[in-house]
Amino acid sequence: MFYRPENGHGLPHNPFNAIVTPRPIAWIxxxxxDGRDNLAPYSFFNAVAYEPPQVMFASTSAKEDRGDTKDSVANIRDTGVFAINVVEYAARDVMNTTSGSWDRDVDEFALAGLEKAACSTIDCPRVSGAPATLECKLTQIVTLPGAANFVVFGEVIGVHMRDDCIVDGRFDVTRYQPLARMGYRDYAVVREVFSLNRPDD
Known part of the structure; x- marks a missing residue:
């Protein structure tokens, strides 16, 4: 099968986000x-640079009470900071609760029964007990073609790691089992890890 996105795919569901998988989830x-806190997951997310460490996520829809975007991007525009929490398999249900299109005055931390903690370098909430949290300072927001498509780039200026996830001096993902987004309503969990040496090692 071949299709041009501009002409449609003819399938019951859009296959695009099922092809680009698995994707890590930024729980932002x-x-x-106005002092209101927000927490929401985004799966168009990744790290993009080592020095200085930088990350990005994309928001691709809007809410009526936010105009051209969603709460996360609107808040970041206003304050210039955000926290990316790593999502573990054990938090899959509470993460899903925070994915709803809740009104801007809803605190998703409270809605999902999550303990909130203060960040160390920015005025922003983080998920207490998350395997890791990246405290980020906005560097730029890029507008993409299409309605409500924005890519947010940030520099990581603080890193929290849960102590039990550090093993022999390494951040060990097998200790918490990262959750990943697949297509449609499907997710995956990382339970098996292997290493490959590069030709120039």
Whole structure:
């Protein structure tokens, strides 16, 4: 099968996000200029640079009470900071609870029964007990073609790691089993890890 996205695929569900998988999930904590806290997952997310460490995530839809975007991007525009929490398999249900299109005045931490912690370098909430949290300072927001498509780039200026995830001096993902987004309503969990040496090692 071949299709041009501009002409449609003819399938019951869009296959695009099922092809680009698995995707890590950024569970993004923000605080608006009005002091309201927000927590929402985004699976168009990745690390993009080592020095200085930088990350990105994309938001691809909007809410009526936020105009051209969603709460996370609107808050980041206002404050210039955000926290990316790593999602573990054990948190899959509470993460899913925070994915709803809740009103801007809803605190998803409270809605999902999550303990909130303060970040160390930015005025922003994070998920207490997450395997890791990246405290980020906004560097730029890029507008992409299409309605409500924004890519947010940030520099990581603080890193929290849960002590039990550090084994022999390494951050060990097998200790918490990362959750990944597949297509449609499907997810995956990382339970098996292997190493490959590069030709120039």
């Amino acid at each position: 904590g923000t605080r608006g200029s």
